[in-house]
Amino acid sequence: xxxxxxxxxxxxxxxxxxxxxxxxxxxxxxxxxxxxxxxxxxxxxxxxxxxxxxxxxxxxxxxxxxxxxxxxxxxxxxxxxxxxxxxxxxxxxxxxxxxxxxxxxxxxxxxxxxxxxxxxxxxxxxxxxxxxxxxxxxxxxxxxxxxxxxxxxxxxxxxxxxxxxxxxxxxxxxxxxxxxxxxxxxxxxxxxxxxxxxxxxxxxxxxxxxxxxxxxxxxxxxxxxxxxxxxxxxxxxxxxxx
Amino acid sequence: xxxxxxxxxxxxxxxxxxxxxxxxxxxxxxxxxxxxxxxxxxxxxxxxxxxxxxxxxxxxxxxxxxxxxxxxxxxxxxxxxxxxxxxxxxxxxxxxxxxxxxxxxxxxxxxxxxxxxxxxxxxxxxxxxxxxxxxxxxxxxxxxxxxxxxxxxxxxxxxxxxxxxxxxxxxxxxxxxxxxxxxxxxxxxxxxxxxxxxxxxxxxxxxxxxxxxxxxxxxxxxxxxxxxxxxxxxxxx
Numbered sequence: 275x276x277x278x279x280x281x282x283x284x285x286x287x288x289x290x291x292x293x294x295x296x297x298x299x300x301x302x303x304x305x306x307x308x309x310x311x312x313x314x315x316x317x318x319x320x321x322x323x324x325x326x327x328x329x330x331x332x333x334x335x336x337x338x339x340x341x342x343x344x345x346x347x348x349x350x351x352x353x354x355x356x357x358x359x360x361x362x363x364x365x366x367x368x369x370x371x372x373x374x375x376x377x378x379x380x381x382x383x384x385x386x387x388x389x390x391x392x393x394x395x396x397x398x399x400x401x402x403x404x405x406x407x408x409x410x411x412x413x414x415x416x417x418x419x420x421x422x423x424x425x426x427x428x429x430x431x432x433x434x435x436x437x438x439x440x441x442x443x444x445x446x447x448x449x450x451x452x453x454x455x456x457x458x459x460x461x462x463x464x465x466x467x468x469x470x471x472x473x474x475x476x477x478x479x480x481x482x483x484x485x486x487x488x489x490x491x492x493x494x495x496x497x498x499x500x501x502x503x504x505x506x507x508x509x510x511x512x513x514x515x516x
Numbered sequence: 517x518x519x520x521x522x523x524x525x526x527x528x529x530x531x532x533x534x535x536x537x538x539x540x541x542x543x544x545x546x547x548x549x550x551x552x553x554x555x556x557x558x559x560x561x562x563x564x565x566x567x568x569x570x571x572x573x574x575x576x577x578x579x580x581x582x583x584x585x586x587x588x589x590x591x592x593x594x595x596x597x598x599x600x601x602x603x604x605x606x607x608x609x610x611x612x613x614x615x616x617x618x619x620x621x622x623x624x625x626x627x628x629x630x631x632x633x634x635x636x637x638x639x640x641x642x643x644x645x646x647x648x649x650x651x652x653x654x655x656x657x658x659x660x661x662x663x664x665x666x667x668x669x670x671x672x673x674x675x676x677x678x679x680x681x682x683x684x685x686x687x688x689x690x691x692x693x694x695x696x697x698x699x700x701x702x703x704x705x706x707x708x709x710x711x712x713x714x715x716x717x718x719x720x721x722x723x724x725x726x727x728x729x730x731x732x733x734x735x736x737x738x739x740x741x742x743x744x745x746x747x748x749x750x751x752x753x
């Protein structure tokens with residue numbers, strides 16, 4: 275409401291009709307009883323304490339996968355993460371690219387290792403924006419083999435320098451961010467992303483494409499790919515309401 | 517507040533003074549505690565949010581070192597990055613979180629001309645290639661009333677060279693040589709982020725600071741870091 279005026283004005287020396295008293299009071303009280311709006315409150319008058327306290331979201335799990343969230347008045351945060359191991363130099367999963375099952379296309383983390391079946395982050399979003407980030411600590415390094423340097427000397431040389439890895443983030447199975455090719459090394463890759471959403475169920479996961487080949491050049495060792503390793507992986511998301 | 521009731525008068529009724537005054541008195545009392553049932557839907561606008569004292573929804577804390585001086589370490593245990601020797605990479609927080617509120621930490625920086633003396637040791641037991649690794653962590657210092665305590669918020673790793681670490685790099689008798697086992701990957705960025713939630717009671721803990729720390733896995737290798745920054749977003753509502 276903006277302003278309320280007296281519905282049945284009463285003038286000096288008038289005889290008051292009692293039903294008009296009811297009518298006049300009802301008009302004002304109706305505003306207090308659910309009609310107050312932005313015109314009734316001064317600007318800059320809502321502070322932190324005017325808004326509801328954050329509440330726990332129902333998706334908390336812990337163990338191999340940690341998943342939790344907080345729902346606030348203007349936004350909600352959700353996160354899933356796994357790893358690292360107690361020793362930061364020990365991977366939480368290693369994929370033998372010569373014998374394990376993996377795809378030449380994009381692999382979800384649970385596809386690479388079923389231990390992480392619950393990794394995708396699922397929650398009920400409210401209409402607005404999803405702003406988040408995936409952070410994965412992974413490695414696909416190259417090999418070293420003894421190679422004849424041309425003078426009959428066998429020296430160590432890297433093999434597989436052109437293998438590459440690419441990570442993407444998917445929201446409800448739609449790719450929303452990608453890294454491009456990352457060449458061999460251990461790397462902590464951070465992938466920020468943002469996308470509009472409705473009031474709807476949302477599932478976010480990250481997927482990886484691995485390009486590798488069996489190295490050659492060793493006179494003594496069976497050629498093979500190096501393992502693909504993950505040390506930790508996590509996705510956090512901020513759902514900013516409309 | 518509660519809904520304010522009115523008396524119903526019909527023509528011919530003779531209201532008393534108390535009956536006439538009652539709705540005004542009730543309204544005066546009730547308007548001191550207006551609640552959800554008193555306001556119309558969608559009544560609030562962004563101009564009603566008071567942003568003068570602190571952020572109502574979010575508050576930002578940050579540390580930025582944008583210079584070119586290098587912090588250098590060959591420590592195998594975590595040390596706080598300090599590129600100038602008098603400006604440690606830390607964000608001073610100094611607040612008491614409410615229950616269930618979150619803070620998200622984002623961090624990035626530049627690794628400069630690192631030196632990898634040895635990335636694989638064929639004479640040691642497995643995992644021989646872990647010497648190729650270095651790592652960062654974020655360390656929270658907090659106080660529950662009995663002095664400062666620390667909490668490891670997260671760790672993230674990188675390799676000095678392109679070589680596979682661990683034991684999966686297939687080796688020959690030539691492995692372990694300090695040379696020709698990969699060129700150090702210098703002048704590369706590092707970056708990571710994570711969200712944390714305070715599950716304790718409101719006001720039970722004071723967050724003091726968050727430090728950015730690093731270490732190497734072999735003290736013959738040297739990690740160097742120049743510019744780096746930490747951003748902490750406290751999300752409250």
